[in-house]
Amino acid sequence: MSNTLDTPIRDMLTISGEPENYTSKEFISRLLTIIRRHLKMDVAFISELVDGRRYFRHVDAKQGEDRVKVGGSDPEEDSYCLQVIEGRLPELIQDANDLEEARKLAATKDFPIGAHLSVPIRLENGRIYGTFCCFSTHPDHSLNERDLAMMHAFSEVAAEQIEQDLEEREKHNEIKHRISRVIDNELLNPVFQPIYDITTNTPTGFESLTRFKAEPARTPDVWFNEAAQVGLGVDLEIMALRRVLAEAERISSGYYVSVNLSPKTLLDGHIEELLCTQPDGRLVLELTEHAVVDCYEDLVDALLPLRNYGVRLAVDDAGAGFASFRHILALKPDIIKLDISITRNIDRDANRCELARGLMGFAHAVGSKIVAEGVETEAELDALRKIGIDMAQGYLLGKPMSVSELITNNYL
Structure with missing residues (x-):
């Protein structure tokens, strides 16, 4: 598309940085500012025509001019935009009062x-989205075909971004x-993976995991990540938590149940009312290494009433990255979960053994x-037993199962 722009226009686009350094909104705003100032106009905007109305999606106006605003709309039939698209008005108008069709419009x-x-x-x-427009409140007989050509070039650039x-x-809407x-429709089921006391070879708790029953088939992390992208992450996690708590009622109170929750969900006001009725020490909330914590102080405050109810905290994936250590230091978890990257082949790797031993010593100290x-x-x-670690989970000890399968396989 850059071939349609002559050198001066291309130079204007690169003022204050290359276009790719802008967000979509900033880039289009920059286009409007450039064209409005270059043509000495009062207002520049991009409109979208939808169901008989014209919507102002992007607007740039001179200081003090606020009659055209982003989000505003009016009937498209009364607009210059539709008249131009349908050929009833020319694309370039030096003086609207010289044209009978323009004089009929109230805006003139x-x-x-x-x-x-x-x-x-x-x-x-081929669909016409809307229009790229500039206007002033006064006639300008200096406007010419070159100015119109520049408008067309900028329109093509804007069309690419709008597309x-x-x-x-x-x-976004599909997701x-x-x-x-x-x-x-609650299209998910919780499953539970046994967590063993490896000194006695008996289950001590179960980590709840989510299995989705919806299409397309994808891993749980993809479902939860997409939900967060479209602002439904908390809703999905809370619904999954309700299902976990309902199923956990079938698990003896002698075992704990852990559930993964994001910091955003932990900060949600609905969590306390869901968890306050759980038996003391029964529930463990797991925070992963990948969870981004914007403010630890807020999270500590949100966790305090839950911990007063007996809810415990675990930091997942310890050793996978720096974030897990920040979680540990700031949140003082009851349980630290050693990441699989350390556990795997620990019997054949002295460095993994030393790291696990160091984390174990730290955990005991705090x-x-x-x-x-x-x-x-x-x-x-x-190897884990020799190091002194006494709790573990994994496919060797038990795969994730429904509560019915746990009962059938004598885990409960």
Whole structure:
């Protein structure tokens, strides 16, 4: 598309940085500012025509001019935009009062409109999205075909960005619909993986995991990540938590149940009312290494009443990255879960052994317990015992199962 722009226009676009350094909104705003100032106009805007109305999606105006605002709309039939698209008005108007068709429009006198340039924004599929417009309240007989050509060039650039925005909006809506369907119809089931006391070879607790029953088939982390992207992360986590708590009632109170929750959900006001009725020490909330914590003080405050109810805290994936250590230091968890990257092949790697031993010593010093995740071989289990770690989970000890399967397989 840059071939349609001559050198001066291309130079204007790169003022204050290359276009790719802008967000979509900033980039289009920059286009409008450049064209309005270059043509000495009062207002520049991009409109979208939808169901008989014109919506102002992006607006740039001179200081003090606020009659055209982003989000505003009016009937498209009364607009210059539709008249230009349908060919009833020319794209370049030096003086609106010279044209009978323009004089019929209320805006010509009410605003008033003097000079006006408007070009259609056409998408790749041929659909006209709306218009790229500039106008002033006074006539301007210096406007010429070169100015109109520049408007067309800028319109093509804006169309490319709008096309991307529309694709992202459509993708966003598809994801939101998919997640909403899961939430509304509770299309998921909790499963529970045994956590063993490896000194006695008996289960001591169960980590709850989520299995989705919806299409397309994808891993749970993808479902939860997409939900967060479209603002439904907390809703999905709370619905999953309700299902976990309902199923956990079938598990003897002698075992604890852990559930993964994001910081955003932990900060939600609905969590306390859900968890305050749980038996003391029964529930463990797991915070992963990948969870971004914006303010630890807020999270500590949100966790305090829950911990007063007997809810415990675990930091998951310890050793996978720096964030887990920040979680540990700031939140003082009851349980530290050793990441699978440390557990795997620990029997054959002295460095992994030393790291696990160091984390175990730290955990004991601060009053936390260690759970080793991802144990898959007897050799790994023996190595953990020798180090002194006494709790573990993994496919060697038990895969994630429904409560019915736990009962059938004598885990309960």
